[in-house]
Amino acid sequence: MHEMGLMASMVELLSESARHNQIEKINRVKLVVGKMSMALPDALQLAFDVYKADDLFRSDAVLEIEERETRGKCRSCGRCFPVLDNVLFVCPDCRGLDVEVISGRELYIDHYEGEDGNVDDD
Amino acid sequence: MTIKVELQTPILARNEETAEEIRYLCLENNIFLVNIMSSPGAGKTTLLEKALGYLSRELRTAVIEGDIATTRDADRISAQGVEAVQLNTHGACHLDARMVYQALQKLEYSQLDLILIENIGNLVCPAEFNLGEDLRVVLLSTTEGNDKIVKYPVMFRDAHMLVLNKVDLLPYTDFSKEEMEQDLAGLNPRMEIFYVSARLEQGVKEWADRLIELVKQSLKEHGMLGTS
Numbered sequence: 001m002h003e004m005g006l007m008a009s010m011v012e013l014l015s016e017s018a019r020h021n022q023i024e025k026i027n028r029v030k031l032v033v034g035k036m037s038m039a040l041p042d043a044l045q046l047a048f049d050v051y052k053a054d055d056l057f058r059s060d061a062v063l064e065i066e067e068r069e070t071r072g073k074c075r076s077c078g079r080c081f082p083v084l085d086n087v088l089f090v091c092p093d094c095r096g097l098d099v100e101v102i103s104g105r106e107l108y109i110d111h112y113e114g115e116d117g118n119v120d121d122d
Numbered sequence: 123m124t125i126k127v128e129l130q131t132p133i134l135a136r137n138e139e140t141a142e143e144i145r146y147l148c149l150e151n152n153i154f155l156v157n158i159m160s161s162p163g164a165g166k167t168t169l170l171e172k173a174l175g176y177l178s179r180e181l182r183t184a185v186i187e188g189d190i191a192t193t194r195d196a197d198r199i200s201a202q203g204v205e206a207v208q209l210n211t212h213g214a215c216h217l218d219a220r221m222v223y224q225a226l227q228k229l230e231y232s233q234l235d236l237i238l239i240e241n242i243g244n245l246v247c248p249a250e251f252n253l254g255e256d257l258r259v260v261l262l263s264t265t266e267g268n269d270k271i272v273k274y275p276v277m278f279r280d281a282h283m284l285v286l287n288k289v290d291l292l293p294y295t296d297f298s299k300e301e302m303e304q305d306l307a308g309l310n311p312r313m314e315i316f317y318v319s320a321r322l323e324q325g326v327k328e329w330a331d332r333l334i335e336l337v338k339q340s341l342k343e344h345g346m347l348g349t350s
Binding site: 090109110114115116 | 132247279307308310
């Protein structure tokens with residue numbers, strides 16, 4: 001629902017980092033998005049298409065999104081398990097309810113690639 | 123030349139930083155910050171209208187009103203004699219930490235014990251944005267149906283407190299309290315639940331009393347900070 005806003009934050013972070021690293025054009029960005037984050041990959045792609053017009057990106061820049069399943073870890077018995085529909089935080093072994101979320105909340109820029117102004121020597 | 127940069131940075135890194143600033147500001151000034159979230163029409167403003175009488179008798183209270191547009195809600199709060207700051211997001215579906223930080227600057231916060239933030243009516247986006255709050259309250263109304271809990275699990279997993287509003291309408295809805303409690307047992311077993319009818323002022327005092335208790339507990343724990 002707020003993917004445009006998330007994309008704006010992403011572009012701001014990338015723009016700062018690119019300046020810092022003397023990168024002129026970005027051609028590839030990789031995001032990691034957990035299933036518990038409220039961001040939908042399709043909507044993120046759509047938002048990226050809008051922001052791609054920005055000078056920061058090459059016109060054929062690609063956004064790669066790696067989705068992460070929601071996984072919990074039981075604090076009673078230590079079992080790690082997938083959390084069904086983001087809803088059932090119940091340990092399948094001991095039925096424990098004290099469950100830590102170990103994956104699924106990710107929403108971060110993993111890495112990006114870009115070109116600096118220098119031409120390759122060879 | 124192609125350069126690869128391992129950034130490993132959360133997209134909401136800036137929001138987290140500002141939320142930390144808010145948390146520190148509140149700690150320093152002995153302020154308890156509450157983030158109240160629900161879908162539109164669940165009754166956030168009505169609950170606040172009815173609860174403010176109890177709250178402001180015990181605590182110096184103010185409200186930050188988030189709305190996409192208009193000052194109607196802030197006007198309703200001000201009518202209760204409580205200071206209210208209106209935040210208009212102009213279309214944005216949630217409040218972020220920066221907006222709350224700006225709103226705080228408009229309040230005499232050193233003179234306050236409790237600030238209630240009424241978030242934008244939406245069960246999706248506000249769940250993602252840390253506002254530096256001490257307590258997250260989600261309001262659900264019986265007319266929305268109990269399936270909202272499993273449909274918006276992140277919101278209900280992260281909240282500390284659930285206020286079920288419009289309980290006076292229970293007989294006219296398919297809302298199942300049993301299913302709700304069952305779903306919450308798997309999703310958020312520590313959730314405190316309050317049953318209220320804000321309109322009829324049922325259960326409102328109990329909720330307000332619990333808030334007052336939490337604020338006083340927190341003041342006792344952090345009481346040494348900010349005083350010399």
